[in-house]
Amino acid sequence: MPIDFASDSDIRQGDVLRSFSDAGRDTDYGIVITADCDIAQKKSNNRITIVRAVPADHFVSHYWSVWELEKIAERQIRSLIPFVNGAIRRTELALDQLTAVGLRSWVISRSPEEIFRILDIRVDKYNKEYSSLVALSQWLSFANDVEKKDGFKCLKSVSQSLGRPESELRERVREALLTSGGFQDYLIVPNLPQSSHDGMAVLMGELVTVPVAEVHGSAYAARVCDADSGYVRFGRLADRVRFAIAQRISFVFSRIGMEENYEDDCRILADLVSSEVANAQN
Template sequence: MRWVGPADEECVVADDGTVPLRQGDVFAFLPEYVASHDVPALGIVVTADCDLARNKHHGIVSYVPVYSIADYTADFVLPKIAEQFRDKRLQGLTALVNQLDPRRGTNRRPLMASAVEEWVRSGETAEIIEYLRLEAPKERAAVETAAQELRNGLRALDAEGYVAQFEALTHLYSRGAKKSPAQQLRDEINGRLTGKLPGDAFFISSFGPAYTAGYIAYLRLVREARSAQIAISYHQTLSHAIVARRVAHLLPPYVYRLTQQLADVFAAIGLPTAYEERRARLVRDLLDDTGTE
């Protein structure tokens, strides 16, 4: 069912203290609390309104953390891209090392990927070449190139923060293509954020004039906070017990969709691989028996 009401805004400012805390309220932790507890600055209350109205929550509300687009990309998107590059290059270098190993064919076990990664992390590509007893310039160059590509992938994986990660990842994309490495990475990020977000991510463009950068509510991580520590008006922020203040309220249909999607994250039930294999086999058997002359 598609919502047919007003769609020009997702939230309204809610900081006047006239309405009690409710599901869909957006609050911002005070800067000193964020710094000391290392938490995202924003959260959205997901405790049901009926539990709040009847005081069934015992003074504790559940909320999902909210990341800015930049922070979400740095924490969840870019590391996955870096992992894919790392895994591909590690697999390639491990295969190359075992292929060139002069002890290949003996009872010696092939080198594991973890050992090759540790070798490259140490920065001593020359040790790999010496171990392999490589003399041919072509083989030496192949190992050096593969090791450097893996080193770039590890550097991107170890980078912290959106800017540092972005810069490190650009070294992993191909040069000489129609698009620059930076543009290739931008396209990859754009596809992951606008193509189809994971089911545990919910996009919200704005929480009011002070929060317009674009945000992602991370539904897989449900946390708790004491309702008495969330100020619903400016005057309550003067209390020493306050750690956050309400800044907005998520409007329909967005609040309904967020809670529905939250339920879907934890209600999904995976089925055994054998079940999928049986289905594939039976469908294949059906198709193999039909349409034959």
């Protein structure tokens, strides 16, 4: 996918960069997206725009897994609210009906076992709602952890609590990495040259600008400049790949949300037309 090139060539759009510092951290990548003409004519104020990229395994554990956890948590909350509020009404507890925010606060401060005891429900580990509470508790513990070291580990635990087989999770990871079509907020780039990682994920929403002086054509050039941090170029993407990245970035930043009235009118229209079409067939 990326191709090697002479280290003394000019910086160009599509160049693959690897960050470095005195601390030895070199797990971040960047893709130059500044237009070649702007670089050549120095129209970018001696700065280069880079879209951030991370190793594919890091992407799965720190990005994709977190997104998946948030979606799963929202589904559990939607299903638990009527269950918990129904139990509150049945037991005539002096408690207000819980909202999503209230349920989150309750799960943070109490264990699933405590919540079931308060609701006067027998704890059954095979109970669907109990499993949902356990999964929600696991996610909230992770979400409130400032370090958030490994989202995939939490996702695996949540999936087990919900009774989902490990093969299903493995297949979802595989599908997430097969992103050749559509307009995802990321793009997987495999087969990196001169890299210990199997591939990287380009994060379309994470753009940074860096001084031209911090981008070096090679590790040797960085040493000559006595640079203690910056980016070292080690490859260049094929044109089709860099064009795809530019297209997806423009899509991410050109999404325009419509007013609520517009969305409501569209729903009314959809209901009306679907009913008319269905009735016309009778």
